[in-house]
Amino acid sequence: MSISIETVRVGKKYYLKNHREYHEFVVLKAIGQNDFVCKDLNSLERFSLNELTAYGKGSDYEFFELES
Known part of the structure; x- marks a missing residue:
């Protein structure tokens, strides 16, 4: 499951x-x-x-934090 943009932190990938x-x-x-x-x-x-x-979120939208 994708993460939310509200959980984004500076310095993370x-x-x-x-x-x-x-x-x-x-x-x-x-x-x-x-x-x-x-x-x-x-x-x-x-x-x-x-x-x-900016142009909306597609049906394939995925957003994950990468392992460091």
């Missing part, structure tokens, strides 16, 4: 699948209520968590 897009990222800092600056673990691109969920 997460996996998000939404609308058949896969992202593994680390949370760098909080920038608002339920929004965070993240860094992709593969491309090192920086983005906000809200950018990943």
Whole structure:
């Protein structure tokens, strides 16, 4: 079962699948209520968590914390 965005913590690594897009990222800092600056673990691109969920949550939505 997926975790909630309310449980996200700075410094932790997460996996998000939404609308058949896969992202593994680390949370760098909080920038608002339920929004965070993240860094992709593969491309090192920086983005906000809200950018990943801006167009709604697909039927395949999964959000998990990765083991460190």
